[in-house]
Amino acid sequence: MAGIAVTRKDLSVDQLRAAAARTSDARAARRMLAIALVVEGVERKAAAESCGMDRQTLRDWVHRYNAEGLSGLSNRKPPGRRPWLTPAQKAELAALVERGPDPERDGVVRWRRKDLKRRIEEMFGVVMQERTVGAQLAELGFVRLSVRPRHPKADEAAQEAFQKNFVDRVAAAIPPAARGKPIEIWFQDEARVGQQGTLTKVWAKRGSRPRGLRDRRYKWAYIFGAVCPARAAIAALVLPKANAEALSLHLAEIGSQVEPGAHAILVLDGAGWHIADDLRIPDNLTLLHLPPYAPELNPVENVWEYLRKNKLAITVFDGYPDILDKCCQAWNFFANDKTAVASITARKWAEVNL
Incomplete structure (x- = not known):
């Protein structure tokens, strides 16, 4: 831990411990208490072990605390998988579904997932399974419905x-x-x-x-x-x-x-x-x-x-x-x-x- 010190001075040892007592995040509370021990002058290894972590882990959390304060001591939500389509691409897909297929170009009179899979690959270069196409449609608010008859002479x-x-x-x-x-x-x-x-x-x-x-x-x-x-x-x-x-x-x-x-x-x-x-x-x-x-x-x-x-x-x-x-x-x-x-x-x- 040599050379890695708590450089933030906005919270005292008592304030760090009070913040640990208030939070409902048990893991963040342990990190606050470990940093309070470091600020108090406790040897780094002892401070880490008393709060259930090793020296390197405590070193990493000190870096986060110095950079971000208390908010940096909470676990961040993982970013997750990158979305299949961007918001603009989803809007374009929704418009395509609502417009319906062109029988001459698409060879069908109603969209199937396999047809949309092909069109998504053509339009966006994204290859997805038919089940994923269905999930994308559901996310956009589309469900399979029976069509209402409309007379060709209807005004x-x-x-x-x-x-x-x-x-x-x-x-x-x-x-x-x-x-x-x-x-x-x-x-x-x-x-x-x-x-x-x-x-x-x-x-x-x-x-x-x-x-x-x-x-x-x-x-x-x-x-x-x-x-x-x-x-x-x-x-x-x-x-x-x-x-x-x-x-x-x-x-x-x-x-x-x-x-x-x-x-x-x-x-x-x-x-x-x-x-x-x-x-x-x-x-x-x-x-x-x-x-x-x-x-x-x-x-x-x-x-x-x-x-x-x-x-x-x-x-x-x-x-x-x-x-x-x-x-x-x-x-x-x-x-x-x-x-x-x-x-x-x-x-x-x-x-x-x-």
Whole structure:
């Protein structure tokens, strides 16, 4: 230890010992006590051994204390492994994922980890395993999600304008006889259910190929469903066809579920039977049509997805009566859960208080 002395004079021996008593870091406390002994004049070897270290280790901590003070006596967190990508590279990767692949250039219509592994190597010269690519995506906030269908003729500007101006559209649609009445917002749609059924995701062992029943015959029925999100109210019929006559029956059912004295604005798409001249519309209903090719604006579409995933997928129907029974059971499964009705169908842009 010759030539290595404690050169800092900002803390006395008593202050060093007091600092050792206060700290919760036992290793730093031992180092403070050893340096206090050195300052006090104790022989270096004895000071080191009394605090559980050798002379060379104490010499190193004296260097740190002289340079940094008490803060230098605590262990520093190891720097860890160098990140795979810099922040700028991560931002570029996130933009690439959100933009999606170019089928002509990348040869795929959706990103797989193996494709991104190749692109990361091309862009940044970084070679990583597919599992590491997945970890990078998770760190950036990406998860695997089912895509929502979008019609190629969909007009996003029209859809945005419909949502933005929805309150004004409702106000303009209210007939003179309903002015001053409470207004309810309902949504309506139909779903075909039956043979030629659907499959859904299930829990299964990694790497396995689970099998599920799927009917391949050609009988079906239609669920006509309508929901008032604000009241979690519902109205539904199961009918053999989707046409103006069937919709008229459903409109009558919806009208019977509107609160007495209120008027309902029924939002629905522009299917042919929704705009037919021979529709019979109850006096307490007014129809408001969605923009063309905009199913994502109708929350009843989410109801169909919910029912198919939970009640109607992986099913073989014995015949038409069985289809009717299963449709009714599925709708009642949804309708009897008022929390699900509200959470699945509520839309902020459709909350109207007129």
